[in-house]
Amino acid sequence: MGKLSAVWRETSHRYRLVAHQCGNCKKMYFPPRDICPDCHRESIGKMMEKELSGKGKIESFTIVHDAPSAFARQRPYVLALIRLDEGPVLTAQIVDSDFSELEAGRKVRAVFRKIREDGKGGIIQYGYKFVLE
Amino acid sequence: MLLSEDVYIIGAGETKFGELWERSLRELAVEAGLRAIESAGIYSKDVQLLYGSNSLGGTINSQNDIGSLIADFSGIASNHIPAIRIEASSASGAAAVREAYLGIRSGEYDCVMVGAVEKMTDLYGTEMLDHMGTMLDREWEAFFGGTPAAMAALSARKYMLDFNVPKEKLLSMSVNDHNNASMNPDAQYRNKITMEAAMESTMVAEPLNMMDCSPMSDGAAALVLCSGSFLRKRKLEGVKILSSAISQDFLALHSRRSIYTMDSTVLAARTAFERAGLKQKDISFAEVHDSYSIYGLTALEDLGFAEKGKAREVIDAGIGLGGPLPINPSGGLKAKGNPIGAVGVGQFVEAVSQISGKAGQRQVKDARVGLLQNVAGTGSTSIVHIVGGA
């Protein structure tokens, strides 16, 4: 039960890339936050959902060989820090790309994919990954 | 205003670090604790407070309440002293020492024990890697395939690109660690490594390979700390804690101001130097938290020994035992080992050996003042201590 509810809790943010924008300073946060770290109490109750374009650039990337069990079938996979056009940086995989094409600064866009499989016959979880533009 | 008590480390002990299949969590903790008490020249009844330090016991060993466990099996349960666990991921060790230090500074306690232990090899490699994800932001890093090594690799690639630093410079931290560890009987890896072999080791998360990454380790370390008045009354000798500082940052790497500057280390170091009234040039040796080689380089910068992007200059000037700034005389996290919740206390054990001139073959000449940096995960917490004498 506990595990399933943990899966569903963040689902809409992971499926639709929904950020929180501070109503006070207008800064965008992804992953979403309920309190703006710049405005503190001024932001309480003013964080608004904002759908992101899913477009961004590679800040840095790595090819992961030593993978946790939920990712064993994907290895080696590309993990990247992606700076979204709206400002926030997030951690996500880059898929369907030739490793040699990867480079800091390359444009990427979000796609909807299977993320991980927790154990044999376990829960399969979905969310965003990125592809090269 | 009352003057706060000075704090001294009067006892220090540790177990060997490594894959200690035949040893249990509690055996390791007790062994280190007894060594610390013995070296302090006190009795266990003198201890008024015990902080247990451990990070992954709840997940790997299905054991929480490590404070009570250590007190119990060290035979002091019937003393009924407070014994609780301090947890701050891989910075748990220094966090526990800092709380002990504050307990004494406050005047509440005269004699405090820190017992740190981690037992990681009860699980196999991949399972262990799953638990290592608990050091990161589970929902927004580990969920997507982030591992501690992968996050360090993201920092490393950008660092190498922005400052034009070749991979060899990262690995020189590991080569130095192995060199020093070859002279440390408590170290997990006592073999020296060559740069050529290090460059060719198995990839973990590009550009980091096996030789850039600290191992999974079992191990325990313990300290006895006391007030200046206790020290004088009992006519004991100790190594003084000159300053203790801690700072925090965002949990996830992607939320930070920079991916290759640990602001938590920058701030903790600044405070630690200020409070000790010392400068970087006054440091005789440093134990830095190089869980991944890149963090060794960024530590040199964030601690103020080099400008950003220029750690290579410190490395080139010499970080070996005879160099101008000996780094990780113990063998560091890469070669002495990285029992997550005990590693920060292990750094103190090394500092006490060095400053009291008992480090044997790996003794740093004129080791008077040591700096210790212990970091949680990718830099969410940094704790810096400066220890030693004038």
Ligand SMILES: [Zn+2]
């Ligand atoms: Zn704001």
